[in-house]
Amino acid sequence: MxxxxxxxxxxxxxxxxxxxxxxxxxxxxxxxxxxxxxxxxxxxxxxxxxxxxxxxxxxxxxxxxxxxxxxxxxxxxxxxxxxxxxxxxxxxxxxxxxxxxxxxxxxxxxxxxxxxxxxxxxxxxxxxxxxxxxxxxxxxxxxxxxxxxxxxxxxxxxxxxxxxxVPDRGRRVWLHHGSSISHGSDAASPTAIWPALAASLGGVELINLGLAGSALLDPFTARAIRDTPADLISVKIGINLVNLDLMRLRAFTPAVHGFLDTVREGHPTAPLLVVSPILCPIHEDTPGPGAFDFDALSTGHLRFLAMGDPAERAGGKLTLRVIREELADIVARRAAEDPNLYYLDGRGLYGEDDFAELPLPDQLHPDAATHRRIGERFAELAFTGAFADRGD
Missing domain, CATH: 2.60.120.260 (Galactose-binding domain-like)
Structure with a gap:
């Protein structure tokens, strides 16, 4: 003692x-x-x-x-x-x-x-x-x-x-930006959030800019990423834009380009991985805004609802499916001049089969077991692909 x-x-x-x-x-x-x-x-x-x-x-x-x-x-x-x-x-x-x-x-x-x-x-x-x-x-x-x-x-x-x-161990630094899911949502502990699990499996140092409710293509966030030393960068874009009903497709596409342009000002050649949303059935084809389910709340449960109308997609409202298609197209067009830019469909981290086995308890956020699955999947896909250590 x-x-x-x-x-x-x-x-x-x-x-x-x-x-x-x-x-x-x-x-x-x-x-x-x-x-x-x-x-x-x-x-x-x-x-x-x-x-x-x-x-x-x-x-x-x-x-x-x-x-x-x-x-x-x-x-x-x-x-x-x-x-x-x-x-x-x-x-x-x-x-x-x-x-x-x-x-x-x-x-x-x-x-x-x-x-x-x-x-x-x-x-x-x-x-x-x-x-x-x-x-x-x-x-x-x-x-x-x-x-x-x-x-x-x-x-x-x-x-x-x-x-x-701690002396410098020479490990690469991975900076990740995303929503509450990247922030940690309902993970069991700080090393059990999916980015921490992936960083451990990938042997890298994590800087986590997962910001609950706040992955909104804000220019100041792009500048923070631009100005922070990092060897590997990923940005997970989509769910917050939908559940806040923040912008329409006309604004979304230039905003993504501007965000990536700003990041590239500080990291012109670092591997940069654009990740689209994981599966979230309530918002796949139904726009936001999202809202609390007050009927569930009255019974002591926290759940979310999608309040938009699928017909509003014709007017430019965003859904997760629309965002995935647009992000894939943006990355494909930019990659012709940016060979270190990559795209990862978030449904490869958590898709329909995963939802059937491990549903989102509140319809929006993964639980502890799902964080582990997403972290393992990300490590498998990213650190053998966009983030592979090629010794250069």
Missing amino acids: HTPHDWITTPITADLLRGALEVEHTEHGVLPHRLPARARAQCADGQLAMAEAQPSGVRLAFRTRATAVELDALRTRRNYVGVPPRPDGVYDLLVDGRLAGQASVPGGNTLTIDMSSGSTEKQSGPPGTLRFTGLPEGGKDIEIWLPHNETTELVALRTDAPVEP
């Missing part, structure tokens, strides 16, 4: 964090951001602010001989009126790349959201502490992956031996 004087407190600085594009100093500690301040300043949307501040794919990473680690953190979790509380956010401990422990932090803030009225109530609470003990002796790489679905302010890091940043 360690007494307080045994602990070494190490300041939490950017060189101990991976997967964050920026670190904000708060009254409590540091808050990792997945979009830079300049991007955040260009959009006042509360959904985006919540999503980018949830540290999906962000992890503390350091080398140490410590056998015990403590982390103080202040969480902000969300509850929905009428829906059973979400599970506590999970911290995954990796030792030399292998899962060695899991824990949650007590206390923290709670946002209670009433979806019928749109109101939000915040209840403040104190930081909590998680502790991992009994770690192997000797030098080792430690990663603590932060909860993908809880805003997390890091307050203090304590160990029983000094820590230092």
Whole structure:
């Protein structure tokens, strides 16, 4: 058992964090951001602010001989009126790349959201502490992956031996952008979200810009990707544009071109993979907007509905099928001048047979088992194809 004087407190600085594009100093500690301040300043949307501040794919990473680690953190979790509380956010401990422990932090803030009225109530609470003990002796790489679905302010890091940043292992960096499915939706833990699983199988370092409800071809997101060092890039486009009913086909095609043009300004030759939506039956041929199913909500279940009319496709409304066809055409036309641009049909990650076996519980988001399947499929398809390491 360690007494307080045994602990070494190490300041939490950017060189101990991976997967964050920026670190904000708060009254409590540091808050990792997945979009830079300049991007955040260009959009006042509360959904985006919540999503980018949830540290999906962000992890503390350091080398140490410590056998015990403590982390103080202040969480902000969300509850929905009428829906059973979400599970506590999970911290995954990796030792030399292998899962060695899991824990949650007590206390923290709670946002209670009433979806019928749109109101939000915040209840403040104190930081909590998680502790991992009994770690192997000797030098080792430690990663603590932060909860993908809880805003997390890091307050203090304590160990029983000094820590230092992990040296560069020469692994390629994969930057991925997508929707709540890429963010992690209903995955079991931060290393079990499909991009983290795929990154582990592909032997790459992940930067996850999966932003729940916010994969909307925003120019500031394209600039963030442009300005972030990366060896491999993927952008998963479609579902949020449909369920927000954000734009018509006339705007969609130039917006995709503009997004890809911006990314290419910073990464002119990196493998760039455009991924279309996975199967989502409610929106395959029915446009948005999407909406909460209040009948299901009245029974304590969270489900989504598609509220558009299939006939509106003739007027340019987007469906997933329309988006897949257009993305495939855009990539085919651009690939003539961009040999490192690739297309992946999202139904290859999760299609009709998968839906029959592993249906989407809320009609929109995959569950934990489906995250694993999508991660394994992506690794199989991308890291033997567009992202294959050709040694150059």
